Amino acid sequence: MNGQTVADERAIVKPMNVERLYQQLSKTYGYQHWWPITTVRGERRPSPRPMTSLAAFEICVGAILTQNTAWTNVVKALANLKRARVLTPHSISNLSINSLSHLIRPSGFFRQKAHRLMIFSRWLLKQGGSFVSCAKRAPPKKARTDLLALHGIGPETADSMLLYAGGRPTFVIDAYTKSFCAHYGVHFRSYDDYQKYFMDRLPRSVKLFQEYHALIVAWGKERRNR
DNA sequence: TACCAGGTCCTCG
């Protein structure tokens, strides 16, 4: 027993083939341009290559704001922060919790998230202020552990930051990924088990991991709308 | 009108 269980054997036509499914998703949905950066008007732009320190910070903030929240609401909150010119670790650190929570109000859970952003911003300043160099500097495992130690940053948020802002090859598991697996009869108990399943079956490529997760989200969203 | 959205933490058995 390897921890993987099969919900209903009769429902499975073919076993889940992680690499083949990627090709299939890629062909169906095309390149996704993730993580999306937003303009002050809320327009969607691909994140810069190479990654800038400012864009990386925006991705990290977005990762916290999107916790159990529709992305359209996150865009409004990010636009507020940009309009107020406070989308930097330094500016956020100097805001009051009250004014910060007011700015991010549209993204929901605003009191919790204001604290989480404050904790993350102050931590990042202590690390030198640049998430990119911070993520590259530490050994891979340590970078993740350090993020998980921050209150309000769980495995998905940490992995999203590391993969999309830090350029680290770690696979992001979210609700869509679990339902994607469930669709092919694959089930696990923990986040780490899902992550290991994908990472054991794919080459360690940042671009591949970024795109695969984005494609799974595209798959999940399209499926919802049917 | 209810239900849901790119989670995380806390508490209780």
Added chain:
DNA sequence: CGAGGACATGGT
């Protein structure tokens, strides 16, 4: 450990 509840807004 694992289940259950709290956290909150905006769209359908």
